[in-house]
Amino acid sequence: MARVNILIAGVGGQGIITAGKIIAEAGNYSNTKVLIAETHGLAQRGGGVNIHVRIGDVNSPLIPLGKADYLVGLEATEVLRNLNYASRKHTTIIINNYVVRPVLPKVRLLSLQEVLDKLKGCKVYVIDANQIAINAGNIKAANAAILGFLYSLGAFEGLINEESFIKALKYESNIKAFKIAQVIKINGIDINGI
Amino acid sequence: MIELSTTKRVILGNEAIAFGALSAGVSIAAGYPGTPSTEIIETLMAYGKIYTEWSANEKVAFETAYGAAINGAFALTTMKHVGLNVAADPLMSSSYTGVEGALVIVSADDPSMWSSQNEQDNRYYGLHALIPVIEPYDPQSAHDLTIEAFKLSNKVKHPVILRSTTRIGHIRGPVELKPPSRPILGKLIKDPKRYVLVPENARRNRVEQLKRWEKIEEEVEGLNELIDNDSENLIIASGISFGYVIDAMKELDIKANVLRLSTPVPIPKRLFLKAVSNSKRVLIVEEGEPIVEYQIKDLLYDQGIRVELHGKDLVSRVGEMTLDKVYYAFSKFFGLDLVTEYLEVPQDIPPRPPALCPGCPHRSSFTDLKKAITMASFKPNETFISGDIGCYTLGLLPPFDTQDSSTDMGSSIGIANGVYRATGNIPIAVIGDSTFFHSGISALANAVYTQTPMLVLVLDNRSTAMTGQQPSPSKEIDIGEVAKGLGVKYVKYIDPFDVNSSIKELSNALKWIRENKQPAVVIAKRACALLVMDNVEENNLPKAIVDLEKCTGCSICYDYFTCPAIIPRKDKKAEIDNYTCIGCGACIPVCPFKAISLKGDKPEKWDELWLG
Numbered sequence: 159m160a161r162v163n164i165l166i167a168g169v170g171g172q173g174i175i176t177a178g179k180i181i182a183e184a185g186n187y188s189n190t191k192v193l194i195a196e197t198h199g200l201a202q203r204g205g206g207v208n209i210h211v212r213i214g215d216v217n218s219p220l221i222p223l224g225k226a227d228y229l230v231g232l233e234a235t236e237v238l239r240n241l242n243y244a245s246r247k248h249t250t251i252i253i254n255n256y257v258v259r260p261v262l263p264k265v266r267l268l269s270l271q272e273v274l275d276k277l278k279g280c281k282v283y284v285i286d287a288n289q290i291a292i293n294a295g296n297i298k299a300a301n302a303a304i305l306g307f308l309y310s311l312g313a314f315e316g317l318i319n320e321e322s323f324i325k326a327l328k329y330e331s332n333i334k335a336f337k338i339a340q341v342i343k344i345n346g347i348d349i350n351g352i
Numbered sequence: 353m354i355e356l357s358t359t360k361r362v363i364l365g366n367e368a369i370a371f372g373a374l375s376a377g378v379s380i381a382a383g384y385p386g387t388p389s390t391e392i393i394e395t396l397m398a399y400g401k402i403y404t405e406w407s408a409n410e411k412v413a414f415e416t417a418y419g420a421a422i423n424g425a426f427a428l429t430t431m432k433h434v435g436l437n438v439a440a441d442p443l444m445s446s447s448y449t450g451v452e453g454a455l456v457i458v459s460a461d462d463p464s465m466w467s468s469q470n471e472q473d474n475r476y477y478g479l480h481a482l483i484p485v486i487e488p489y490d491p492q493s494a495h496d497l498t499i500e501a502f503k504l505s506n507k508v509k510h511p512v513i514l515r516s517t518t519r520i521g522h523i524r525g526p527v528e529l530k531p532p533s534r535p536i537l538g539k540l541i542k543d544p545k546r547y548v549l550v551p552e553n554a555r556r557n558r559v560e561q562l563k564r565w566e567k568i569e570e571e572v573e574g575l576n577e578l579i580d581n582d583s584e585n586l587i588i589a590s591g592i593s594f595g596y597v598i599d600a601m602k603e604l605d606i607k608a609n610v611l612r613l614s615t616p617v618p619i620p621k622r623l624f625l626k627a628v629s630n631s632k633r634v635l636i637v638e639e640g641e642p643i644v645e646y647q648i649k650d651l652l653y654d655q656g657i658r659v660e661l662h663g664k665d666l667v668s669r670v671g672e673m674t675l676d677k678v679y680y681a682f683s684k685f686f687g688l689d690l691v692t693e694y695l696e697v698p699q700d701i702p703p704r705p706p707a708l709c710p711g712c713p714h715r716s717s718f719t720d721l722k723k724a725i726t727m728a729s730f731k732p733n734e735t736f737i738s739g740d741i742g743c744y745t746l747g748l749l750p751p752f753d754t755q756d757s758s759t760d761m762g763s764s765i766g767i768a769n770g771v772y773r774a775t776g777n778i779p780i781a782v783i784g785d786s787t788f789f790h791s792g793i794s795a796l797a798n799a800v801y802t803q804t805p806m807l808v809l810v811l812d813n814r815s816t817a818m819t820g821q822q823p824s825p826s827k828e829i830d831i832g833e834v835a836k837g838l839g840v841k842y843v844k845y846i847d848p849f850d851v852n853s854s855i856k857e858l859s860n861a862l863k864w865i866r867e868n869k870q871p872a873v874v875i876a877k878r879a880c881a882l883l884v885m886d887n888v889e890e891n892n893l894p895k896a897i898v899d900l901e902k903c904t905g906c907s908i909c910y911d912y913f914t915c916p917a918i919i920p921r922k923d924k925k926a927e928i929d930n931y932t933c934i935g936c937g938a939c940i941p942v943c944p945f946k947a948i949s950l951k952g953d954k955p956e957k958w959d960e961l962w963l964g
Contacts (some may be wrong), residue, residue, distance in 0.1 A: 170706065193490070194524040197466065198387055201867050207573040208740030214708070215491065218595035219523045224694025238701045245693045259919060261707030261913040262779050263751045268701060276698050297931065319600040348954070 160316055161214040163221040167240045168232030168260045170203045175299035178209040180326045185213060188320035195219040204261045206236055213317050228313050230304055233258050234273045250279050252307060254287040254300065271290050296331035306339030360528050365491040366521040369458060370395035372498025375427045379535035382407045385468040385819035386432030388521040393430055402535045406822050409790040414439035418446050421455035422547060423538035426502055430458040433474045446511045447481045449547050450559040450564060453538055454505035461517045463639050463672035468663045469759060473640035476512055478617030482561060484568050485513045487591035491525045497614055504571055519592055519672060571956040572615040578627050586631035590616045590638040595672050597637050600678040606686060619647045629661060635685045636663035637675040658794050678765050705749055711881030711916045711936035714744045714811055716848035718752040719810060719913060724858030735780060736771045740764040742784035743818045744811050751912050762791030765916040768806040771800055778865055779805045785826035786816035793834065799811035799871040800839040807861055809872045813880040835873040841870035849878060851941040866916030881934060884961045894935030894952035896928045902947035913942045
């Protein structure tokens with residue numbers, strides 16, 4: 159049986175744990191084992207957060223270094239913070255076109271371009287998940303947009319089907335964002351990189 | 353709410369433990385919130401059909417469950433690993449008396465310290481107290497082994513520790529749930545010869561304890577499993593290490609016998625000896641401390657068996673278990689040439705620590721305190737601020753820099769005692785309301801009776817905020833009245849958002865302490881913003897707005913106050929992120945140019961929610 163490792167990173171409050179829940183629920187509907195390692199505790203709002211998603215024939219929750227099949231950033235800088243889970247050969251990187259300022263004084267942000275410069279030689283897709291979510295009617299659906307994009311890349315092939323995702327996404331705006339993100343891939347719009 | 357059925361549900365390990373307890377017949381559950389344990393009691397509370405409580409601290413939670421269990425009830429107590437230190441006193445003696453019904457103690461350990469001050473391995477408590485330790489390896493086994501823990505406790509009439517970790521409690525995965533059973537309550541038992549631990553009774557109990565321990569050593573055998581793959585190599589995998597070992601064996605195509613240990617204390621001696629009798633080489637894979645390794649080496653010596661044995665020489669003692677750690681151990685043990693390719697994390701990325709929320713009253717308390725220190729002519733560099741455990745530990749971070757220590761619950765006041773005695777400098781103890789009731793009160797009583805000059809600043813946000821706004825005794829008991837009752841002569845209340853009067857009150861308190869050489873208590877009372885948000889319609893909140901004509905770009909609001917909703921523009925002027933702003937108004941008095949104001953109406957009962 160196939161096994162897929164997805165690391166999703168971002169900033170506390172972006173719906174990262176919810177994205178994990180959706181994948182786990184969808185996996186359950188497709189009768190596929192999913193393990194999600196979540197970040198809880200402290201005041202996680204505004205802090206860097208990640209989840210490890212392991213799908214298929216898995217018994218342990220954490221992704222080994224360099225073994226993420228997909229490294230996803232709902233915030234661009236957070237991709238870099240988790241870069242040791244990726245390898246140049248093996249990993250597809252998906253970046254939301256969005257940089258959030260850390261809550262610290264006098265901090266210098268990296269621009270999206272500076273983030274991309276550090277990923278030279280990697281397989282990178284940039285998508286505007288926030289805009290997709292707004293188009294779908296709810297800014298909070300950015301995580302659903304990312305999932306739709308992952309789905310269209312074939313991340314869940316043979317493991318979780320679309321029907322299961324639709325069921326797990328529950329809300330209309332989530333489903334819409336999930337679908338719009340898939341179309342974007344097909345049309346090749348808004349994608350840089352590779 | 354999760355419906356209970358026999359089908360697979362995707363739930364958290366902590367939920368799986370809660371439903372395991374229900375299936376075992378738990379009737380009383382008491383805990384103190386602490387990551388990664390909190391969701392166990394929360395799940396039982398949501399279920400609602402048994403008695404549950406958030407106790408004032410872990411010791412009280414333990415005693416509540418113990419008191420129920422010695423009267424025949426099936427009782428559960430939950431806490432994080434460091435919480436078990438607080439409950440260690442009754443824990444040790446509970447092993448002498450045993451219990452009548454069942455007592456299961458969940459110790460939620462935190463290897464890698466994702467949300468903790470240390471990564472102590474509480475399996476040691478099993479060896480120390482002679483209490484068996486059961487350790488799951490995934491959410492399903494957490495559910496099943498919780499049921500086994502209750503069964504074992506009831507059968508041998510002895511407490512049992514269920515040791516989980518962050519990667520058990522906070523793993524979401526499929527779990528086949530067993531349905532709940534009828535809660536097993538107690539019936540009053542008076543047996544002072546057993547439960548009054550005067551020396552005569554305790555000495556008799558000590559002998560009984562060791563007899564029960566022998567029985568326990570037999571009973572745990574069946575909770576472990578030997579997977580025989582017809583190999584001369586034996587891998588012993590304790591707790592969560594089992595999942596990692598299985599995955600690494602598949603990936604690296606390794607053949608070995610595997611002993612799955614679910615009872616690291618005591619180890620199943622017979623099963624181990626059977627396993628080792630066919631083995632030439634043994635590798636012990638366990639997270640944290642060499643607790644299984646110590647016991648195995650002890651047993652092998654007693655049995656006169658010499659075998660090549662590896663453990664902590666190949667498996668790191670630091671941090672949580674990972675596949676990478678197992679790969680490394682396997683590469684050495686099996687002589688594999690493994691190369692892991694991965695990208696380095698760039699060094700020049702801005703850090704992103706967790707932040708105080710928009711509307712958090714602590715942000716204002718810290719900026720008020722800093723100004724008051726100067727106003728009272730205290731030197732900031734010579735004023736020790738002992739912090740405590742809570743969201744406000746984030747006061748450590750810039751721009752606040754208002755925590756010089758934070759070690760354990762209630763430590764702020766105790767440490768302030770020592771700071772004053774050593775230096776003669778008047779210290780400031782910063783403590784939350786829940787932490788105050790947890791273990792701050794006794795330290796404050798100490799400060800009063802030893803007449804130790806210190807400012808105790810209680811950040812009363814009406815809840816145990818860090819773990820998810822659980823209720824605190826501050827809801828029912830006024831902290832100022834407690835302080836007065838303890839004999840504190842100077843007690844004041846402030847609203848941290850009322851900046852000028854807060855600075856003045858805090859400054860006056862510091863001056864009073866200097867003159868009177870006694871402790872004073874100031875209570876900064878304003879609710880946790882998340883608690884307020886739970887009770888209002890989020891779409892109808894007022895929002896802060898910046899008058900760009902008045903804004904000079906001085907940066908005070910975003911660099912010295914650092915509300916996440918205030919964003920610097922390219923021209924250094926400030927703007928408000930409407931999505932993040934909750935309209936609390938804390939930033940208004942912060943701006944020296946009066947450029948910030950509120951737009952929109954306050955929701956109903958807004959002020960009551962913040963100040964109630």
